[in-house]
Amino acid sequence: MRKRRIIPGVDPKLLIKDAAKVMPDPGRRFFLRGAASLGALTFLTGCDINDSFSAESVLRKISEFNDGAQALLFSQSKLAPTYPESAITKDFPFNAYYTEDEAPEVDGKAYKLIVGGMVENKKTWTLYELYALPQERQITRHVCVEGWSAIGSWTGARLSDFLKHIGADTRAKYVWFRCAEGYSNTIDMATAMHPQTQMTFKYGNEILPVKYGFPMKIRIPTKLGFKNPKHVMEMHVTNKDLGGYWEDKGYNWFSGL
Amino acid sequence: MSAQTADGGAVIHPRWVRITHWINAVAIIVMILSGWRIYNASPLFEDFDFPNEITLGGWLAGALQWHFAAMWLLVINGIVYVTLGILTGRFRRKFLPIRPGEVAADIKAALTFKLAHEDLSVYNAVQKLLYLGVILCGVIVVLSGLAIWKPVQLQELTALFGGYDIARYVHFFAMAAIVGFLLVHVALALLVPKSLRAMIAGK
Numbered sequence: 001m002r003k004r005r006i007i008p009g010v011d012p013k014l015l016i017k018d019a020a021k022v023m024p025d026p027g028r029r030f031f032l033r034g035a036a037s038l039g040a041l042t043f044l045t046g047c048d049i050n051d052s053f054s055a056e057s058v059l060r061k062i063s064e065f066n067d068g069a070q071a072l073l074f075s076q077s078k079l080a081p082t083y084p085e086s087a088i089t090k091d092f093p094f095n096a097y098y099t100e101d102e103a104p105e106v107d108g109k110a111y112k113l114i115v116g117g118m119v120e121n122k123k124t125w126t127l128y129e130l131y132a133l134p135q136e137r138q139i140t141r142h143v144c145v146e147g148w149s150a151i152g153s154w155t156g157a158r159l160s161d162f163l164k165h166i167g168a169d170t171r172a173k174y175v176w177f178r179c180a181e182g183y184s185n186t187i188d189m190a191t192a193m194h195p196q197t198q199m200t201f202k203y204g205n206e207i208l209p210v211k212y213g214f215p216m217k218i219r220i221p222t223k224l225g226f227k228n229p230k231h232v233m234e235m236h237v238t239n240k241d242l243g244g245y246w247e248d249k250g251y252n253w254f255s256g257l
Numbered sequence: 258m259s260a261q262t263a264d265g266g267a268v269i270h271p272r273w274v275r276i277t278h279w280i281n282a283v284a285i286i287v288m289i290l291s292g293w294r295i296y297n298a299s300p301l302f303e304d305f306d307f308p309n310e311i312t313l314g315g316w317l318a319g320a321l322q323w324h325f326a327a328m329w330l331l332v333i334n335g336i337v338y339v340t341l342g343i344l345t346g347r348f349r350r351k352f353l354p355i356r357p358g359e360v361a362a363d364i365k366a367a368l369t370f371k372l373a374h375e376d377l378s379v380y381n382a383v384q385k386l387l388y389l390g391v392i393l394c395g396v397i398v399v400l401s402g403l404a405i406w407k408p409v410q411l412q413e414l415t416a417l418f419g420g421y422d423i424a425r426y427v428h429f430f431a432m433a434a435i436v437g438f439l440l441v442h443v444a445l446a447l448l449v450p451k452s453l454r455a456m457i458a459g460k
Contacts, residue, residue: 058326059319059322059323059326060322062322062325062326062329063322063325063326066325073407073410074410075410078409078410078412079409080409080412081408081409081412141408141421143408143421144299145298145317145321146298146299146317147295147296147298147299147405147425148299149421149422221409222409222410246318249318250318250319250322251318251321252321252322252325256407256409256410257407257408257409257410
């Protein structure tokens with residue numbers, strides 16, 4: 001049991017504030033403060049502020065447990081509902097951790113998708129070659145971790161076909177994606193092999209615009225929006241969880257729908 | 258069940274009711290406060306969000322972690338409570354029957370501050386209605402929550418609620434109903450302290 005102590009003359013709120021200052025990442029800092037706000041309770045009992053840290057680590061552990069629970073619930077044959085064209089959301093929202101005019105401009109002519117890790121054929125792929133892959137269209141619902149959702153039309157190649165094509169070891173645990181702006185995602189192989197998981201080249205009837213992830217987005221209708229990387233430059237088949245931009249900050253890793 | 262305590266006197270709330278009640282109290286408060294923070298990330302109503310100071314989690318990811326941790330506590334504890342409530346016959350004994358005439362009479366009595374609270378082991382018609390109602394809201398809040406958490410894997414459930422977007426509203430209003438119940442419930446428990454004692458000590 002942790003020893004409780006009350007430091008005379010020290011305002012626990014200020015103490016938290018000071019502790020928060022040394023936390024490098026603003027996300028973690030806010031989280032810490034919030035965890036502490038549970039706690040007028042904790043303040044009153046004079047608990048060591050380290051209790052907030054342990055609350056954070058317990059919650060992370062439970063989030064990892066939830067990854068496992070979601071992987072169990074995930075079924076490769078369960079398809080995300082599809083919608084008629086009339087259901088498509090007008091002005092499908094742009095969403096990122098940067099503004100729309102900051103979205104990376106990738107030169108389509110020079111683009112070469114890098115393929116690495118546990119695959120037999122590591123040749124790079126030009127857009128011309130990628131566009132030649134058999135493609136299909138899906139009208140599915142994009143669900144954001146914030147709660148809103150929007151229905152869009154995406155056209156592209158099945159990731160599962162592509163992975164087989166390049167001789168990927170599909171017994172590997174993960175596929176990792178690196179994006180032009182420094183964003184990244186790691187997804188589980190079961191989801192990568194889902195028939196609706198798509199290397200997307202078109203939104204609606206047009207080549208994928210910059211705001212939706214030119215030249216290639218990975219559309220995963222069985223996962224939350226932030227697990228659908230845009231401007232994908234590289235994919236890596238791996239047994240190591242290489243994390244991702246939001247996952248590393250505390251969002252649930254599996255984030256299945 | 259007419260169990261007696263060591264110093265005599267009938268037990269109003271058996272131990273399992275008291276334990277599940279307080280576990281539920283913790284779980285539901287964590288769910289509500291973290292849920293408010295999640296709501297704020299994408300409010301359903303343009304002019305309404307919750308003051309961040311009274312929410313839990315600090316930011317969206319933190320709130321989601323609290324929400325999806327406390328959900329296990331809420332659901333497992335809720336299943337234990339409802340199962341025992343049915344199996345022991347407590348629900349039937351305490352909550353049924355509910356007669357509309359009695360409800361109307363008791364509401365009138367309550368509003369004129371004439372509702373008697375002599376015997377805590379017997380619920381009046383308004384209590385029966387509210388307790389059963391909040392249990393139903395609990396079931397709805399959990400099911401609608403599952404519907405918006407897993408709109409692909411549990412898409413039949415989501416469809417039952419009229420789709421993802423409507424399920425979000427159902428989840429919100431079920432929460433609002435539970436909060437409304439809680440305000441009345443806590444106020445009355447404080448007004449009738451022996452009812453609070455009964456939920457702690459059993460009698």
